[in-house]
Amino acid sequence: xxxxxxxxxxxxxxxxxxxxxxxxxxxxxxxxxxxxxxxxxxxxxxxxxxxxxxxxxxxxxxxxxxxxxxxxxxxxxxxxxxxxxxxxxxxxxxxxxxxxxxxxxxxxxxxx
Amino acid sequence: xxxxxxxxxxxxxxxxxxxxxxxxxxxxxxxxxxxxxxxxxxxxxxxxxxxxxxxxxxxxxxxxxxxxxxxxxxxxxxxxxxxxxxxxxxxxxxxxxxxxxxxxxxxxxxxx
Numbered sequence: 001x002x003x004x005x006x007x008x009x010x011x012x013x014x015x016x017x018x019x020x021x022x023x024x025x026x027x028x029x030x031x032x033x034x035x036x037x038x039x040x041x042x043x044x045x046x047x048x049x050x051x052x053x054x055x056x057x058x059x060x061x062x063x064x065x066x067x068x069x070x071x072x073x074x075x076x077x078x079x080x081x082x083x084x085x086x087x088x089x090x091x092x093x094x095x096x097x098x099x100x101x102x103x104x105x106x107x108x109x110x111x112x
Numbered sequence: 113x114x115x116x117x118x119x120x121x122x123x124x125x126x127x128x129x130x131x132x133x134x135x136x137x138x139x140x141x142x143x144x145x146x147x148x149x150x151x152x153x154x155x156x157x158x159x160x161x162x163x164x165x166x167x168x169x170x171x172x173x174x175x176x177x178x179x180x181x182x183x184x185x186x187x188x189x190x191x192x193x194x195x196x197x198x199x200x201x202x203x204x205x206x207x208x209x210x211x212x213x214x215x216x217x218x219x220x221x222x223x224x
Binding site for chain 2: 001031033035040041042043044045048088090092099100102103104105
């Protein structure tokens with residue numbers, strides 16, 4: 001079965017600093033999702049990447065997919081307290097049906 | 113935001129009692145999913161549905177059953193709750209198997 005490893009597991013940054021979260025898959029990536037979860041709440045969809053080399057941005061968050069490395073990175077520029085939460089990556093399984101595997105998550109704290 | 117509600121949002125119950133969690137959607141999406149989220153494990157798929165009365169098992173289906181008699185409702189039942197089923201349960205929906213999944217707010221279940 002596919003496994004996703006996220007690094008780092010937790011991160012504390014000063015407001016205004018940039019940061020990167022990585023998600024590495026044990027198998028070929030067919031589609032990679034990034035979600036954000038605030039404590040005690042549901043998952044909010046951020047972005048989906050499907051093709052190698054694809055890069056998407058939403059406000060100050062940019063995600064890239066490196067198909068060869070079976071890895072995706074999520075980069076936040078000039079972090080703000082509103083960016084705090086848990087970031088999860090999820091990957092599509094193969095076979096024509098969607099059974100998404102999720103990473104454990106990266107906990108981000110932004111200190112004002 | 114996707115129209116997904118979960119009820120109850122919090123529940124405390126005792127070992128051996130039956131518990132039913134409800135997921136309700138207003139998006140008319142075909143696919144619905146139940147996940148559980150636990151520290152150190154991330155999100156794990158319990159069961160999913162690809163249409164009314166059409167369901168299939170996920171990664172951690174033992175001890176759980178589901179039913180979908182209407183497009184908008186997906187029920188998760190713990191026939192005899194155990195302490196190992198203490199978790200946060202999330203419902204998700206998607207229109208197609210390859211579409212992005214959108215999540216509900218979650219139900220925090222404690223089994224004493």
